[in-house]
Amino acid sequence: MSTADLLxxxxxxxxxxxxxxxxxxxxxxxxxxxxxxxxxxxAECEVPFPVRSMLSAHAAQYEREAALSCSMGRSxxxxxxxRERAPLVRPSSRRRAADSEDRRWYxxxxxxxxxxxGVLITTAVSALHGDLRAVAASDxxxxxxxxxxxxxxxxxxxxxxxxxxxxxxxxxxxSAAALSRIGDLVRELVGPERTGAMxxxxxxxxxRAEALxxxxxxxxxxAVGLFTSLGLPAQGDExxxxxxxxxxxxxxxxxxxxxxxxxxxxxxxxxxxxxTLPGAQPAHAAxxxxxxxx
Numbered sequence: 632m633s634t635a636d637l638l639x640x641x642x643x644x645x646x647x648x649x650x651x652x653x654x655x656x657x658x659x660x661x662x663x664x665x666x667x668x669x670x671x672x673x674a675e676c677e678v679p680f681p682v683r684s685m686l687s688a689h690a691a692q693y694e695r696e697a698a699l700s701c702s703m704g705r706s707x708x709x710x711x712x713x714r715e716r717a718p719l720v721r722p723s724s725r726r727r728a729a730d731s732e733d734r735r736w737y738x739x740x741x742x743x744x745x746x747x748x749g750v751l752i753t754t755a756v757s758a759l760h761g762d763l764r765a766v767a768a769s770d771x772x773x774x775x776x777x778x779x780x781x782x783x784x785x786x787x788x789x790x791x792x793x794x795x796x797x798x799x800x801x802x803x804x805x806s807a808a809a810l811s812r813i814g815d816l817v818r819e820l821v822g823p824e825r826t827g828a829m830x831x832x833x834x835x836x837x838x839r840a841e842a843l844x845x846x847x848x849x850x851x852x853x854a855v856g857l858f859t860s861l862g863l864p865a866q867g868d869e870x871x872x873x874x875x876x877x878x879x880x881x882x883x884x885x886x887x888x889x890x891x892x893x894x895x896x897x898x899x900x901x902x903x904x905x906x907t908l909p910g911a912q913p914a915h916a917a918x919x920x921x922x923x924x925x
Contacts, residue, residue, distance in 0.1 A: 734801045
């Protein structure tokens, strides 16, 4: 089915809603393209054929999905200023066989599937799917995004078998690398908001900010669950602590860099959103950036 067949009903949506959906698709497409480029790079290493074949197949699937996501985003309304982005795991040149089999290669593969695929792309697909259903987008468009989610779940199940094997020998290195990249991951989640229009109605501003924070919280808990299920030594409290500190740093960086408040910062400044300040409560209690009970 072509993009044109998927979008006729969606083009009748309010321009603000279309802009939000276009931004969602653009971000998803960029993440999928980054994932494809990284997997192609990792597949060039001289690793066992089954692993190389899996990486190449996954890369090709992500390329197709990235093209579809970007096409749908452009058809709705491409944001005026696309965000500068860089892969969490940068593509590199072909490595020697001895080098590709060492700890660094397994750390790269594991963090790629753990962070970019397991958290960032999964969060983007989930948020997009929820937005499409909320605005009554066409059933075909909702089904297309749901199909992406299902295909990604199949890929993750295949990849995590490799990751679990890697964790047995390189768990501490994988855990340390993944923890060190949480800040990059959170910045990618926080940053896209600069491309969207700021709601002027206080109720709409509060609702938008709360939806974003709850999306970030869900992504954080997704990361915690993956660290646990894959047997990584990092504790959930440490993942949450780093995540929440990184979220506040990313919000402050956004405001400094772009000269305007982030939607969440604006809502908090107006007293519409009760944010939890870093260090205001024990790490084990900080399951959300919002105050408990709010």
